[in-house]
Amino acid sequence: MSVVIVGGNECMERKYKDLCREYGCSVKVFTRMKDGLKRKIGNPDLLVLFTNTTCHKMVRCALDGTKGKETVIARSHSSSMAALKKILKEHA
Numbered sequence: 001m002s003v004v005i006v007g008g009n010e011c012m013e014r015k016y017k018d019l020c021r022e023y024g025c026s027v028k029v030f031t032r033m034k035d036g037l038k039r040k041i042g043n044p045d046l047l048v049l050f051t052n053t054t055c056h057k058m059v060r061c062a063l064d065g066t067k068g069k070e071t072v073i074a075r076s077h078s079s080s081m082a083a084l085k086k087i088l089k090e091h092a
Contacts, residue, residue: 001092004044005029006062007054008079019084023092033058038065046072046091050079 003025005016010031020027028044030037031053038061041047047066049059066073072091076083 001025001046002042002044003027003046003048003088003092004041004062005048005050005084006041006058007031007050007052009053012079012081015081016084019081020088023088025088025092030058030062033061037061041065043069044071046074046087048084048087049073049075050077050083051075052077053079 003020005027008016008029008031013029013031016029017027033055034040041062047062049062051059074087074091076087
């Protein structure tokens with residue numbers, strides 16, 4: 001399963017990746033807005049949006065990148081490890 005995480009804390013990026021790999025998922029993490037975000041997201045099975053730590057423009061860009069695809073979108077206001085673990089338990 002491929003997972004893309006948009007938002008979150010930059011210092012937690014390594015921990016997000018490690019947790020996803022424990023669940024057998026390949027993962028990309030975008031904590032900051034970058035040029036070409038739509039293209040870099042690709043076609044993930046699960047898109048995790050940490051809405052508290054990301055701007056509206058970045059959320060819209062991520063959602064536009066997955067529009068028309070069969071990507072499951074999970075939103076969480078909290079960007080904690082517990083929140084990510086709960087999302088992965090539900091979807092992975």
